[in-house]
Amino acid sequence: MSTEGPGLTFVVQPGGQLAGRLRVPGDKSISHRAVMLGSLAEGISEVTGFLTGEDCLCTMKAFQAMGVRIEQLGPTHLRVHGVGLHGLKAPAGPLDLGNSGTSMRLMSGLMAAQAFETTLIGDSSLSKRPMRRIVDPLRSMGAVIATTDKGTSPLQFSPAASLKAIAYDSPVASAQVKSGILLAGLYAEGKTEVCEPEPSRDHTERMLRGFGVSVDARPGYAAVQGSQRLKATHIEVPADISSATFPMVAAAIVPGSDVLLEAVGINPTRTGIIDILRSMGATITLTHERMLGGEPVADIRVQGAALKGITIGGDVVASAIDEFPAVFIAAACADGVTTVNDAEELRVKESDRIAAMCDGLTALGVSAIAKPDGAIITGRGNASPIGSGTVDSKGDHRIAMSFAISALRATGPITILDCANVNTSFPGFVALMGGAGLRISERVAS
Ligand code: S3P
Numbered sequence: 001m002s003t004e005g006p007g008l009t010f011v012v013q014p015g016g017q018l019a020g021r022l023r024v025p026g027d028k029s030i031s032h033r034a035v036m037l038g039s040l041a042e043g044i045s046e047v048t049g050f051l052t053g054e055d056c057l058c059t060m061k062a063f064q065a066m067g068v069r070i071e072q073l074g075p076t077h078l079r080v081h082g083v084g085l086h087g088l089k090a091p092a093g094p095l096d097l098g099n100s101g102t103s104m105r106l107m108s109g110l111m112a113a114q115a116f117e118t119t120l121i122g123d124s125s126l127s128k129r130p131m132r133r134i135v136d137p138l139r140s141m142g143a144v145i146a147t148t149d150k151g152t153s154p155l156q157f158s159p160a161a162s163l164k165a166i167a168y169d170s171p172v173a174s175a176q177v178k179s180g181i182l183l184a185g186l187y188a189e190g191k192t193e194v195c196e197p198e199p200s201r202d203h204t205e206r207m208l209r210g211f212g213v214s215v216d217a218r219p220g221y222a223a224v225q226g227s228q229r230l231k232a233t234h235i236e237v238p239a240d241i242s243s244a245t246f247p248m249v250a251a252a253i254v255p256g257s258d259v260l261l262e263a264v265g266i267n268p269t270r271t272g273i274i275d276i277l278r279s280m281g282a283t284i285t286l287t288h289e290r291m292l293g294g295e296p297v298a299d300i301r302v303q304g305a306a307l308k309g310i311t312i313g314g315d316v317v318a319s320a321i322d323e324f325p326a327v328f329i330a331a332a333c334a335d336g337v338t339t340v341n342d343a344e345e346l347r348v349k350e351s352d353r354i355a356a357m358c359d360g361l362t363a364l365g366v367s368a369i370a371k372p373d374g375a376i377i378t379g380r381g382n383a384s385p386i387g388s389g390t391v392d393s394k395g396d397h398r399i400a401m402s403f404a405i406s407a408l409r410a411t412g413p414i415t416i417l418d419c420a421n422v423n424t425s426f427p428g429f430v431a432l433m434g435g436a437g438l439r440i441s442e443r444v445a446s
Pocket residue numbers: 028029030102173174175176177179200201321322345
């Protein structure tokens with residue numbers, strides 16, 4: 001399951017343009033939730049467009065280990081034989097969730113409610129990530145959970161006598177925390193409510209409704225009444241806007257580039273990257289807007305242009321939270337200073353993304369000054385603003401893919417270390433981006 005170690009290196013030759021019609025893999029957040037809710041439903045759910053990246057496969061294997069039959073009928077087509085809210089069985093051992101914070105925090109809500117013991121573990125990155133943010137509210141619902149002294153995994157769940165509903169005022173805008181609590185709320189007596197400082201992605205609320213559960217939700221608030229049954233359904237997973245971000249930014253930073261991304265999810269809680277790139281001067285056109293499996297989707301065309309530096313902060317941060325590594329690259333290629341504020345959450349992602357991006361940009365000759373909640377990046381906007389060199393992705397998929405696209409505007413080759421985790425969210429990245437014009441190759445360390 002683990003893809004740890006510096007085994008895979010990307011080498012990207014400088015220059016080129018991006019062109020073509022691309023379909024990036026399925027949405028990671030929606031794919032996780034499809035497996036989880038499909039497993040808890042009564043009946044057989046079909047999932048199409050599923051992301052077969054390592055993170056979602058961890059979720060799938062965890063539910064299989066708890067007795068759920070999940071058939072893989074095609075490369076992205078699952079059939080999930082739901083066992084009902086109370087049908088999960090004790091797994092034979094700890095559930096290994098690899099690199100996936102979404103699996104661990106959402107499943108915490110479910111494991112808290114089971115009548116058997118479970119232990120959730122992950123790789124070295126996941127084992128460092130903060131879990132008190134989900135464990136504390138679950139404990140206040142009555143859950144019995146042990147963590148390390150630092151509040152990290154392994155997380156050990158023991159059966160609770162019962163769970164009671166809470167009204168939780170979350171200090172962070174986190175869909176993982178919100179969703180973990182709502183999933184526990186399905187098993188609680190009463191109405192479980194979550195308020196957030198800014199609206200986070202609402203895929204759990206939308207998908208619960210798709211499974212026939214009544215959810216009370218508006219931006220920044222979600223609530224669910226306990227003991228509702230889920231009825232099997234068909235989930236069509238749109239392409240992931242967070243993966244589409246790499247070809248979008250790659251096209252945006254190279255005048256003359258022109259790409260069309262097909263059937264990308266444009267849930268308003270996720271479209272901050274479109275707003276940010278447009279503010280920087282990119283030409284972005286949405287066509288063929290429609291609904292797919294309860295989520296809005298569109299084809300997104302991006303044409304390269306000269307970008308300008310901007311100030312980013314406030315509400316847009318939550319709706320672009322996974323896109324900042326790529327935004328930092330756009331900033332390096334823009335004319336003028338880009339300041340990112342209010343983004344302290346970037347420090348507790350798969351890596352400390354503020355440090356990883358500022359270190360890497362500095363190694364490539366770009367002025368990038370880290371702040372506790374963001375960075376100040378001075379873009380040079382000229383022909384080749386990025387130098388040649390080697391950067392460490394810190395095993396973080398989005399850091400690796402961001403530096404890969406930066407080579408389009410570099411003076412010489414860029415080597416990126418520790419890239420195996422790109423498979424957690426974007427299997428086929430090298431082939432897809434290579435086919436569209438990125439001069440990328442892989443090297444496996446011997
Ligand atoms: C996710 C929520 C976000 C995001 C992550 C996926 C989800 O995390 O960064 O990649 O699927 O709920 P937070 O909840 O920590 O903001």
